[in-house]
Amino acid sequence: MDLQTVVYLAQIAGAVCFVLGLHLMNSPATARNGNLLSAGGMVVAASATLLSLAVRTGGVGTIGWVIIVVGFLVGGGLGLYTARNVQMTEMPQLVSLFNAMGGGAAALVAIEDFVRITGAGGAPVSTTVFVVLDVVIGAVTFSGSLVASGKLMGLISGRPIIFPGSRLLTIVLAVVTIAGTALLVLGAGGAVTLDGTVSLVVLGVILVAALVFGVTMVLPIGGADMPVVISLLNAFTGTAVAMAGFVLDNPVLIISGALVGASGGILTKLMADAMNRSILNIMIGGFGGGESAVAGAAGGPGGSVRSIGADDVAIQLAYASSVIVVPGYGLAVAQAQHAVRELAELLEEKGVDVEYAIHPVAGRMPGHMNVLLAEANVPYPQLKEMDEINPEFDRCDVALVIGANDVTNPAARRPGNPVSGMPILNVDHAKSIVVIKRSMGRGYAGIDNELYVNPKTGMLFADAKEGLAQLIAAVKAL
Amino acid sequence: MTDLLFPLTIFVLAILVGFEVISKVPATLHTPLMSGANSIHGIVLVGGMLIAAEARDPLGYVLAFLAMSFGAMNVVGGYVVTDRMLQMFRKKTAAPKAGGKS
Numbered sequence: 333m334d335l336q337t338v339v340y341l342a343q344i345a346g347a348v349c350f351v352l353g354l355h356l357m358n359s360p361a362t363a364r365n366g367n368l369l370s371a372g373g374m375v376v377a378a379s380a381t382l383l384s385l386a387v388r389t390g391g392v393g394t395i396g397w398v399i400i401v402v403g404f405l406v407g408g409g410l411g412l413y414t415a416r417n418v419q420m421t422e423m424p425q426l427v428s429l430f431n432a433m434g435g436g437a438a439a440l441v442a443i444e445d446f447v448r449i450t451g452a453g454g455a456p457v458s459t460t461v462f463v464v465l466d467v468v469i470g471a472v473t474f475s476g477s478l479v480a481s482g483k484l485m486g487l488i489s490g491r492p493i494i495f496p497g498s499r500l501l502t503i504v505l506a507v508v509t510i511a512g513t514a515l516l517v518l519g520a521g522g523a524v525t526l527d528g529t530v531s532l533v534v535l536g537v538i539l540v541a542a543l544v545f546g547v548t549m550v551l552p553i554g555g556a557d558m559p560v561v562i563s564l565l566n567a568f569t570g571t572a573v574a575m576a577g578f579v580l581d582n583p584v585l586i587i588s589g590a591l592v593g594a595s596g597g598i599l600t601k602l603m604a605d606a607m608n609r610s611i612l613n614i615m616i617g618g619f620g621g622g623e624s625a626v627a628g629a630a631g632g633p634g635g636s637v638r639s640i641g642a643d644d645v646a647i648q649l650a651y652a653s654s655v656i657v658v659p660g661y662g663l664a665v666a667q668a669q670h671a672v673r674e675l676a677e678l679l680e681e682k683g684v685d686v687e688y689a690i691h692p693v694a695g696r697m698p699g700h701m702n703v704l705l706a707e708a709n710v711p712y713p714q715l716k717e718m719d720e721i722n723p724e725f726d727r728c729d730v731a732l733v734i735g736a737n738d739v740t741n742p743a744a745r746r747p748g749n750p751v752s753g754m755p756i757l758n759v760d761h762a763k764s765i766v767v768i769k770r771s772m773g774r775g776y777a778g779i780d781n782e783l784y785v786n787p788k789t790g791m792l793f794a795d796a797k798e799g800l801a802q803l804i805a806a807v808k809a810l
Numbered sequence: 811m812t813d814l815l816f817p818l819t820i821f822v823l824a825i826l827v828g829f830e831v832i833s834k835v836p837a838t839l840h841t842p843l844m845s846g847a848n849s850i851h852g853i854v855l856v857g858g859m860l861i862a863a864e865a866r867d868p869l870g871y872v873l874a875f876l877a878m879s880f881g882a883m884n885v886v887g888g889y890v891v892t893d894r895m896l897q898m899f900r901k902k903t904a905a906p907k908a909g910g911k912s
Contacts, residue, residue, distance in 0.1 A: 343856075346853075347824075350850050350853075351827055351831060353846070353850075354828075354831045354832065354835075354843070354846065354847065354850075355831050357835055357839055357842065357843050357846060358834050358835055358836070358839075359836075359839075360838060360839060360896075360899040360901075361901070363839055363842060363896045363899065364893065364896040364897055364899075366846070367842070367846050367849075367889065367892045367893055367896055368893070370846060370849065370850060370889070371849070371889040371893075374849070374850075374852070374853065374855075374885060374889070377853060377856060378853075378855055378856055378859070378885075381856045381859050381860065382859060385859060385860070385863045392862075392863040393863075395865075395871060396862050396863045396864075396865065396874075399862040399865070399871060399874050399875045399878055400858075400859055400862045400863075400878055402875070403858065403862070403874070403875045403876075403877075403878025403879040403882060404855075404878055404879070404882040405882075406879045406882070407878065407879030407880060407881065407882030407883035407884075407886070408882040408883065408885070408886040409886075410879075410883050410887070411882065411883035411884065411885070411886035411887025411888070411890070412886050412887065412890055414887055414891075415886070415887040415888075415890035415891035415894065416890065416894075418891060420895070423841060423845070423891070423895070426887070426891060427841075427844060427845050427848055427891075430845075430848055430849075430852075430883065430884045430887050430888050430891075431848055431884075433852075433880040433881070433883045433884040433887075434848065434851045434852055434854055434880070434881070434884040436876070436877075436880045437854045437855070437857070437858055437876075437877045437878075437880035437881040437884065438851075438854045438857070440858075440861075440873050440874075440876050440877035440880065441854060441857040441858060441860075441861050441877050443873055444861045444864075444865060444870055444873040444874055444877065445861060445864075447869060447870065447873070448861075448864060448865070448866070448870060458814050562844070563844060566844055566847060566848055566851075569848075569851050570847070570850075570851050573851045573853065573854045573857075574821055574824075576854055576857045577817070577821075577857075578814075578817055578821075580857055580860055580861075581817065582856065582857065582860065583817065583820055584853060584856060585853055585854065585856060585857055586817055586820050586821050586824065587820055587821075587824040588824075588850050588851060588853040589824075589851060589853075589854075590820075590821050590822075590824035590825045590828060591824050591825075591827060591828040591831075591847070591850060592828070592847045592848075592850050592851040593825065593828065594824070594825040594826070594827075594828025594829045594832065595828045595829075595831070595832035595843070595847045596844075596847060597829075598828075598829060598832045598833055599832065599840060599843070599844060602837075602840075690837070690838070692837050692840075695841075697840075697841055697844065698837065698840035698841060698844060699837055699838060699839060699840030699841035699842070699843070699844075700841050702837075702838045702839070702840075702841065702899075703841045703842065703895050703898070706895070706898040706899045706900070707898050709898075709900070711900055711901055712838060712899050712900065712901065713901060715838055717836065717837050717838065718837075
């Protein structure tokens with residue numbers, strides 16, 4: 333068995349580690365080991381590649397080694413620093429940023445390969461096809477993820493940005509990309525004579541078009557749809573990496589890329605379903621028809637709002653036998669995860685059964701709320717998914733809604749309004765409901781929440797953190 | 811064309827494996843899962859190494875360097891942050907939960 337075979341086997345072993353690692357992520361108990369296994373696979377695959385490069389005939393030039401080592405140290409150092417220091421609420425933008433890096437790297441790999449092969453006499457048709465696919469998908473992901481990350485960081489407005497002619501621009505970009513691709517493929521096939529420089533210019537045009545397309549694709553998408561977008565871009569990067577695998581004829585890149593592409597695709601679908609939107613609908617932009625649909629269909633709040641004080645809420649909570657907390661993004665924005673856990677522990681000491689109802693889109697990426705609560709030391713068995721907790725609202729004494737809005741709106745059960753058909757938490761089934769909210773402001777769907785005018789509902793008007801602090805003080809005083 | 815069939819087979823099978831493995835993960839873990847999957851595509855780092863070894867001119871050097879650093883940031887950052895998230899998922903806090911069930 334020669335060394336190249338060993339290296340090949342090592343790379344396959346790496347891919348196996350990725351699959352098993354993902355599999356172990358099925359349960360919070362084994363997930364950490366899964367991630368470590370996956371990281372181990374990465375080390376094996378990368379070391380094997382380095383080894384094969386070092387011992388091959390001709391080896392790697394000094395500059396090559398410098399690039400590999402310095403590049404790794406610079407990128408790895410930056411990655412390590414940001415990963416260590418990021419706040420859990422900032423997780424979506426960081427994942428998005430890392431995703432941009434992966435997409436960018438995949439595109440760069442293809443570009444370098446194409447430049448070199450073109451200099452050496454031109455690429456065959458199959459390589460050209462994969463190079464172009466890799467460059468297009470990688471570049472769209474790179475710029476798209478950076479914009480998504482910027483939106484989540486607040487550097488770019490989170491509102492849908494639609495400028496005049498954006499649709500036309502998108503169409504022009506698509507045409508340019510397709511025409512460029514066709515030209516390169518025909519050139520590689522010999523149907524058209526392309527000189528090396530012209531091919532490179534065409535690839536450059538495709539690259540720019542794809543980069544601009546990534547920007548125009550994400551700009552019109554609103555903040556609430558970001559979880560779906562991040563997930564979709566993650567799938568894109570996976571696909572781009574698989575394409576890079578085809579370009580370099582490297583199976584581990586193909587396997588890993590396809591794995592991530594498929595998993596990202598599934599997550600995107602799950603998220604879109606949980607928000608009652610089709611992926612296409614989200615990509616086309618804006619919260620479709622939100623404003624226009626409100627006036628006609630929402631029907632307006634039919635009752636009056638009952639405001640309630642912290643002391644009353646504290647009594648309700650302390651003498652309940654079961655309380656379900658419904659946290660939303662407002663809780664995370666107010667950094668109130670620790671306060672909610674403190675309140676829950678106080679209540680548990682008083683013998684109250686406390687659980688958390690987590691809607692799939694709570695937070696800014698799939699499962700984000702679980703991470704935020706886990707950070708605040710909430711044990712994960714108390715975190716209940718929507719399907720699991722919904723029947724329990726019928727038996728629960730108090731539902732405490734903190735910073736969640738649209739996902740609790742009973743209007744979703746009726747047709748004819750922007751949230752129609754969206755899976756919601758059955759908060760209105762609880763015997764009594766307390767909502768902590770700053771104002772009667774609307775959620776992303778732009779409609780009034782009928783839950784707030786429910787006779788069973790008391791509104792505690794406060795910022796999430798402040799309201800919880802009042803509640804904690806009041807419960808302690810009992 | 812035939813030399814494409816083998817990679818294509820791998821590609822299709824890996825997609826199916828991906829679907830199968832992921833569809834069972836509970837929503838609780840979707841963020842770490844996405845972050846973990848995100849680190850896996852950092853395998854493009856291997857691609858960065860391969861092109862760094864082949865690059866022979868300044869443009870190639872720059873492209874390879876960028877690819878290496880982007881890929882490394884993706885891999886290192888991705889795994890570290892995923893681990894940070896996952897280590898927070900605990901079954902029980904220090905506080906006793908005895909008598910909590912009613």
